[in-house]
Amino acid sequence: MSARLPVFPLGTVLFPGLVLPLHIFEERYRALVRELVSSPVDGPHEFGVVTLRRGAEAPTPDADDDLPAAPPAPVGADDLYPVGCTAELRQVTELPDGRFDIMTVGRRRFSIRDVSQGDEPYLTADVEWLPDEATDPVAERLAPRALAAFRTYLDLLRPDTEVLDAVPADPTVLSHLIAATAQLTTEERQSLLAAPDTAGRLRAELKLLNREAGLLARVRAVPVPLSDLARPASPN
Incomplete structure (x- = not known):
């Protein structure tokens, strides 16, 4: 099933169920918000968030600059990743x-x-809507492994994190949380968003989390502070 959708190019990847706050200052997107708010259509008022392949988001205007902002560069399909998520x-x-x-x-x-x-x-x-992801037995088996790998990764990255205070029970929701929270590249996040199913996303996340946890563990394995290594040797 296809549809026509207003889209907002950004430098971030949005996942289903994740919160995205936005500050809207460009007139064209102010118009979009006004139209969505005033729309009589029943149901969710939404627009598409798509990630820029290259270039940059429109610059934030400087409060001390009285000059008008430069017009935004045109964006085409080649400038965007092919899979997005509605907001x-x-x-x-x-x-x-x-x-x-x-x-x-x-x-x-x-x-x-x-x-x-x-x-x-x-x-x-x-746009063409991608099918809803149904939880299957494979995803159910992978979810505890992915959660354990995510906990290990977060403990190494920031031990005081509160991200997993309330762990989602649904494997699909968990897969989206991991993809949005882990420190991954835009390319990696985009690949996870485009994964055909939850099991495939969880498999990919297990590999990424194990890789990142290994890198973090090696950094922590340095026996003395790096600043100590830079000190001249004592003559005694």
């Missing part, structure tokens, strides 16, 4: 100058078929 509006705060602070939650994945700049000021895309 559902959950909270909208309009600021006195017309900007918005919004809170969104990732909802459903899609693949991009075509991107265009039509009559709307923002980009739109023809």
Whole structure:
């Protein structure tokens, strides 16, 4: 099933169920928020978040700079990764100058078929919805292993973390949490978002987490502080 969807190119990867706060200052995306808020359509008000392959997000205007911001460079399908996730509006705060602070939650994945700049000021895309991920016995078996690897990784990275205070029981939700929380490259996160099923995502995450935990463990295995290694030897 395909649909036409407004899209917001960003330098981040959004996953279903994960929260994404955004500060909206560009006029074209202010218009998008206004349209979504005023839409009479029943159900979730959402737009697509797609990750930029290259280039940069629009610069944040400098409060001390009275010059108008340069027009954004055009973005085409080749500038974007082919799989994105919709962001559902959950909270909208309009600021006195017309900007918005919004809170969104990732909802459903899609693949991009075509991107265009039509009559709307923002980009739109023809998208095909990716199927919902049903939990299968393989994913159920992989989830405890992935969770254990994630705990080991977090203990090495930041022992006081509170990320896993409430562990999701659903393997798909867990796979999305790991993908969004682990310190991975954009390419790796994007690959996890595009994984065809939960089991495949969990398998990939096990390899990535074991790799990262091994690197962190080796760094911690240095016997003395690096600053001590730089000191001149004592003549005694």
